[in-house]
Amino acid sequence: MGKSVLLIEDEPNIIEAVSFILSRDGWKVDTHSNGQTALAAIAEKSPDVVILDVMLPGISGYDILRALREAPETRNLPVLMLTARGQTKDREMAEKAGANRFMTKPFSNAEVLEAVRSLVNA
Amino acid sequence: MPKTSLTGSRIRERRVLQGLKQSELAGRVGVSPSYLNLIEHNRRRIGGKLLVDIAAVLDVEPSLLAEGAEAALIARLRHAAAEAGEEGAEVEAVEDFAGRYPGWARLVAAQRQQVAGLQRSVETLTDRLTHDPHLAQTLHEVLDTVTAIRSTASILAETREIEPEWRDRFHRNINEDAQRLAEGAQALVGFLDGASDAGRSVRSPQEEVDTFLESRQFHFPDLEAGSARPEDIIAAADDLESASAAAQALRILERYLDDAEALSLETLRGAVERTGPDPMAIAAQIGIDPGHAMRRLAALPELEAGLVICDASGTLTFRKPVEGFALPRFAAACPLWPLFRALSRPMVPVIERVGQLGRGAGQTDEQAFTAYAVALPKDAAAWAADPLYEGHMLLLPSSGQAEELRQVGASCRICPRADCSARREPSIMADGF
Numbered sequence: 001m002g003k004s005v006l007l008i009e010d011e012p013n014i015i016e017a018v019s020f021i022l023s024r025d026g027w028k029v030d031t032h033s034n035g036q037t038a039l040a041a042i043a044e045k046s047p048d049v050v051i052l053d054v055m056l057p058g059i060s061g062y063d064i065l066r067a068l069r070e071a072p073e074t075r076n077l078p079v080l081m082l083t084a085r086g087q088t089k090d091r092e093m094a095e096k097a098g099a100n101r102f103m104t105k106p107f108s109n110a111e112v113l114e115a116v117r118s119l120v121n122a
Numbered sequence: 123m124p125k126t127s128l129t130g131s132r133i134r135e136r137r138v139l140q141g142l143k144q145s146e147l148a149g150r151v152g153v154s155p156s157y158l159n160l161i162e163h164n165r166r167r168i169g170g171k172l173l174v175d176i177a178a179v180l181d182v183e184p185s186l187l188a189e190g191a192e193a194a195l196i197a198r199l200r201h202a203a204a205e206a207g208e209e210g211a212e213v214e215a216v217e218d219f220a221g222r223y224p225g226w227a228r229l230v231a232a233q234r235q236q237v238a239g240l241q242r243s244v245e246t247l248t249d250r251l252t253h254d255p256h257l258a259q260t261l262h263e264v265l266d267t268v269t270a271i272r273s274t275a276s277i278l279a280e281t282r283e284i285e286p287e288w289r290d291r292f293h294r295n296i297n298e299d300a301q302r303l304a305e306g307a308q309a310l311v312g313f314l315d316g317a318s319d320a321g322r323s324v325r326s327p328q329e330e331v332d333t334f335l336e337s338r339q340f341h342f343p344d345l346e347a348g349s350a351r352p353e354d355i356i357a358a359a360d361d362l363e364s365a366s367a368a369a370q371a372l373r374i375l376e377r378y379l380d381d382a383e384a385l386s387l388e389t390l391r392g393a394v395e396r397t398g399p400d401p402m403a404i405a406a407q408i409g410i411d412p413g414h415a416m417r418r419l420a421a422l423p424e425l426e427a428g429l430v431i432c433d434a435s436g437t438l439t440f441r442k443p444v445e446g447f448a449l450p451r452f453a454a455a456c457p458l459w460p461l462f463r464a465l466s467r468p469m470v471p472v473i474e475r476v477g478q479l480g481r482g483a484g485q486t487d488e489q490a491f492t493a494y495a496v497a498l499p500k501d502a503a504a505w506a507a508d509p510l511y512e513g514h515m516l517l518l519p520s521s522g523q524a525e526e527l528r529q530v531g532a533s534c535r536i537c538p539r540a541d542c543s544a545r546r547e548p549s550i551m552a553d554g555f
Contacts, residue, residue: 013274016292018273105269106272
């Protein structure tokens with residue numbers, strides 16, 4: 001496929017595992033673990049899909065997502081949100097902030113692959 | 123009555139009110155009239171034994187005369203008024219109020235303290251369950267770790283031809299994460315243990331009474347020996363915090379004392395030796411009612427009998443637990459208990475061999491019980507008054523293997539029995555267990 005994905009997540013072993021399965025699936029994977037500089041990283045890499053953790057140190061994933069949706073060049077960038085809480089409230093917040101998909105930890109590898117593939121084909 | 127907050131002036135007012143001469147009061151408390159005069163004009167400090175003596179002669183509480191106690195009470199009343207805000211308490215008359223109606227004033231102050239305590243408890247519990255940052259953080263870490271382990275493990279399990287470097291790396295990651303997960307789980311367990319500690323401080327009066335009785339094994343040697351009054355035992359009990367719990371416990375102990383005075387444990391032991399611990403046989407031998415016999419048997423430490431008493435509404439008013447037969451603490455009990463059968467036909471004693479479902483009932487001797495139950499009028503009969511019945515059920519471990527055993531529950535929520543016409547609400551054990 002040759003498409004690129006940027007994973008914004010602060011848990012090193014999740015980064016390693018998710019990078020591995022996406023690479024094996026043919027994706028070009030970049031990772032970034034600092035929430036403060038996430039927007040700059042997205043601008044620099046201009047990925048096809050962003051996987052964004054909600055709980056990042058010092059900043060909420062929702063804030064990053066809102067900023068993405070306000071900027072014209074990233075308004076339509078497909079974003080998969082990862083959260084550790086599955087309540088309806090969180091799902092609503094993610095949808096309101098403009099997430100394309102929402103996934104609750106702990107997810108399976110197959111779910112991640114399916115979600116990321118569906119986001120670029122949509 | 124006192125309009126001032128100075129102790130000396132208040133002593134003078136009290137004395138004059140009672141028509142007592144200064145010299146008379148001074149003589150009775152053993153000081154010179156001139157010294158008392160100095161005190162009354164607030165030119166000598168007074169406290170300790172002299173204050174107590176003067177208060178006794180004037181027949182008032184020392185705290186009413188003491189500036190310190192009243193000042194503290196007044197301060198608490200002011201706080202209460204400030205916190206209530208717009209209720210319109212006459213703050214300017216607070217001293218007058220405390221002086222005129224000291225009992226009411228103390229009640230207001232005590233209630234303010236109680237309200238504050240309850241608010242704190244509610245806040246603590248709400249915080250812990252929903253907003254506790256430590257809990258949220260720990261749960262988040264546990265979920266993150268589980269996510270990493272799940273993802274890594276499935277890579278190892280499902281990826282054919284994985285490079286040795288990657289494989290080693292993932293093994294190392296899983297090992298690290300398993301360690302973190304163990305720590306996270308321990309932190310959660312520690313937290314939940316702490317949460318139950320907080321719960322302990324918000325016990326209901328009923329629970330306080332249960333704890334009070336249980337910690338003393340339902341046996342009061344001082345009452346048996348006649349060496350203490352129920353009031354003394356209640357006053358000395360520091361585990362009865364609320365006034366309601368103290369009142370409930372007092373009624374139980376008063377009945378215990380009546381029961382003990384009518385039948386000593388020595389006499390009871392002799393009777394048990396002759397006929398065994400059958401409460402009907404004991405009642406017939408001694409000439410008491412079977413409810414009384416059951417209460418005395420329950421107070422016999424070596425018998426280790428269980429006892430439940432309920433009022434006419436079926437509410438359990440006394441429960442002495444016995445190993446192997448659960449007595450619900452909060453929920454209503456199982457309607458199949460012989461206790462309630464006895465309640466439906468007053469004065470007719472019921473005897474039945476029972477076991478509790480879900481506890482391997484009847485499989486072993488310890489879990490089968492002989493239940494003796496009877497419902498009797500609570501008060502002495504009166505003309506044209508319907509009696510209020512009270513049910514007693516004594517539980518003794520049953521050794522007979524051959525007899526039939528009836529299976530009953532504890533409370534619907536934890537009872538696995540299917541197709542029960544007595545069921546009130548679904549069981550949480552219906553599926554899976």
